[in-house]
Amino acid sequence: MHPDPRASRYALAAVLLLLAGTALADSDGDRPVTAKVGGRLHWDIARFDNDARGTPNADDADLRAAWLDLSGRFYGLGYKLEADFAGDEVLARDVYLTRKFAAGTLTLGQFKQYVTLDDRVSSNHTVFVERSYLGQALAPTYRLGAAWLSARDGYTLGGGVYSLESIDVWQTRGRAAAMRASHAPWREAGHVLHVGVSAAREDYDHPGAGGAAALRVRVRPAGVFSDNSRLTVLDFADGRDTRVSKASLELAGVNGAFSYQGEAAVARYADGQQTGRLTAAYLQAAWMLTGEIRPYDAKHGRFGRIQPAARGGAWEVALRYDALGGRQRVDGGPTQRDRAVDAWTAGVNWYPRPHLRLMLDYTDSRSRDRQLGTVLDRTRAVAGRLQVDF
Template sequence: MIPMAPLWAAETADDVRPVTATFGGRLHLDFADFDNDSRGTPNKDDTEVRRAWLDMSGRFFVVDYKLEADFSGDRVEAKDVYVSRDFSGGKLTVGQFKQYFSLDDRTGSNYGSFLERGNAGTTLAPLYRLGASWQAARNDMTWAASAYSLESIDAWQVKGRAAGGRVTWAPGATAGDVLHLGLSLAHERYDNPGGNGVPGLKIRPRPAGHLSDNSRLTLVDFSAGRDTDVNKWSMEYAQVRGPISWQGEFSGASFDDGLQRGKVLAGYGMLSWFVTGESRAYDSKTGRFARVKNIQHKAGAFELALRYDQMRGDQHLIGQPDLRDGRTEAWTLGGNWYMRPNLRFMLNLIDSRNRDQLAGATVDHTRAVTGRLQFDF
């Protein structure tokens, strides 16, 4: 990141009210090559600008601020857009920001071991929403709570309100020696999903990467225009022991619109090994993984990672048999070459399957090779 530089300051030391700005960004260039089976519509081999973010952050008199946007799509999409203020025990944030849900989602896309997060991180996490939050860190613990709208700056058609929070504990965490435990909870109330022009509420993970839209399986669908209550949770566990780390989460959600009910359960387990001896970096103040800085060789750092990820959903009319019961699962083998702390090449080999439990049949089997060139500043 470019060091913070004052843009304005008062002339006297008695009345210093600085305005500062720091500029940053990230560029993720992706490709995907698919081996599709004969069931369903095949996914197309493709390339994409997955992310092209620019951000500005700093201080404006008595508050901190951040403005961040993604320019990779057909239109500019707002990400973090907020102001915050430190108090004696924590920080108050108001605006649009990523909600506090799960280790997988809270770990930034620049620092994950795989191109994409697991199923729960991509479908259950609330992502960027308008609201207010309180967050703090003390004595090896972090905690955050927020009240938020289900709207965002770019998705104002989604109506509703929610509240959630996350707490983590990492006793005595040091570089290369971390034990992380965490719990996330959220309650969301959707107004008329699927009715009056409001988008439907569906859980449809992409099993073989961001470009595998044609392999998506609908696990639950609450789009009949009735108000829907959703309760979400995620239990987190991770450890780092030198160059080896392992991590897992068990997540779920229940859905109820007064006529139908549904539930989703998801879990993943992953193992990471830095062949060149580095360790995954951990930020104790935010309870998440961070940038790998301790590159030990001129050629860079090399990481191998393996993940198994599965998600299952069912839905039924109250008092009736299941209308749907599906499961998706994927094995992902990843390799990461960190040429610099802010420059890396990623390669993932994915083997995914979707299964209709009611029919007792596999409905999709897709293999993929995906990759990314990533740079951030």
């Protein structure tokens, strides 16, 4: 029997307030208990140009993220408590303890798993409003578990075991393990080369039956507000235990004001009677018009915050091609589902201050049924974001 998820949300909010009151009093000096308050606000808008196929998407605007976090040190342990207050319910994000050793860092609790470069970069520092299809479909994001991260001389190695449940989403049941390794042979400011690999194995318990959530890969082709154009690529909901194996390759770099990032991934789904294969890839490039250099965090194998150099702020333009496809078939039988989606996205970002950003993207997406050789939907959208973080 699972606890009421509302109780977890209320408890998390109460703990945040309690620690904010007690730990901040001890945050000065070299004391065993410290605390730092942080957060982010993301206000997103979308305007759609829908074609005649499918259900049109409605123009929308909403508070996408209203995060509050408390982090610091508690008698030799690191901690972070983070929640999102943007929706009708409070949702837990990072809620964990860490312990540093000479060889690396141990993390226990709920946190993002070590899978894909796109997911490891904070949403405060991503180039586009939306993450790639690859990151949306394959990254397990926030899950309960234990992980280890080591970093030395431009190498990182992180991995862990985790539940497919989270504090708020307990209907997805099962267990998993994942790892990610990266290397940056060049990592000077303005001259970075990053390569990486990640893999995961996830075992879902009877998805779609006995109260467990169905296992589906569903992609929003033109952002979070394009629900009416959402494409179901794979669907495993017959109550049979399902194994998922994932692997991805990363390549990224910085050359002065120019930066690039790309990944390719494959995942295989099997429940004993049917199989599915998912492929995804993206390639993006960005250019800082005002000459700033995208910073690289070699200890975590990811990119960080743009620091505007001039009083007028930093300006950036970017372009991305994004693609994802999936095939599903009964074992020994013909293909039942063969669908794909791809998109071009062009973006411009303005950074007036290091913790303030305005983003504007234009996306042209197409969803296809490859069995029928037809375009199911074409959705074009302009998406924007006002972002403040602290």
